[in-house]
Amino acid sequence: MTDENFSILLADDDEDDRMFFQDALDELLVSATLHVVNNGLELMGFLEENMHQLPHVIFLDLNMPSKSGAECLAEIKKHEKLNAIPIIIYSTSANPEVMESLYNxxxxxxxxxxxxxxxxxxxxxxxxxxxxxxxxxxxxRSNFLVLL
Incomplete structure (x- = not known):
């Protein structure tokens, strides 16, 4: 995909989903460092602890314990030093109202x-x-949902 190494942060509480994500990156031959957190609280803690080297992109699950993906997204986008990090929602949900809210x-x-x-x-x-x-x-908005 690219010769440049970049960092991806995956926030997902499901162990199988995390493993499949890593396997997909490996097969795509993506030159990236993958960091993984298990819930929203860990995500926000990771970002606070790594302000000097933030991830290039975050894949964010919505349904996580402790703090939901939507709560994390809102908090990140309000934070002066974090709001430029691109966030890609990574979820099983297909609710159009939820998607609209996340886009907004x-x-x-x-x-x-x-x-x-x-x-x-x-x-x-x-x-x-x-x-x-x-x-x-x-x-x-019409291109927000990534389709095959």
Whole structure:
């Protein structure tokens, strides 16, 4: 995908989803460092502790214990030093109202977790490609949901 090494932060409480995400990156031959946190509180703690070296992009699950992905997104976008980090929502939810709310909060893209590994790999690759091509500019609302 790219020769440049970049860092990805994945916030997801599901161990299988984290493993599949890592496997997808490996198969996509993405030259990235993946950091993983298990919930919203860990995500915010990681960001606070790593202000000197923030991730280039965050993949954020919505349904996590302690602090939801939506709460984290709102908090990150209000934070002066964190608000420029592109956030790609990574969720099983397909609720249009939720997607609209997340778009309005400033999420960059919305990726639905795919049940099929090949599709999951493709959609993660597409989201990363879109992020890199668009220089982290939020797309028009009609292009928010990343589809295969």
């Amino acid at each position: 909060l400033g999420a960059l893209y919305y990726v639905r977790k795919e049940g099929d590994f090949s599709n999951l790999k493709s959609v993660i690759g597409k989201a990363l490609s879109l992020w890199q091509q668009n220089s982290s500019r939020q797309p028009h």
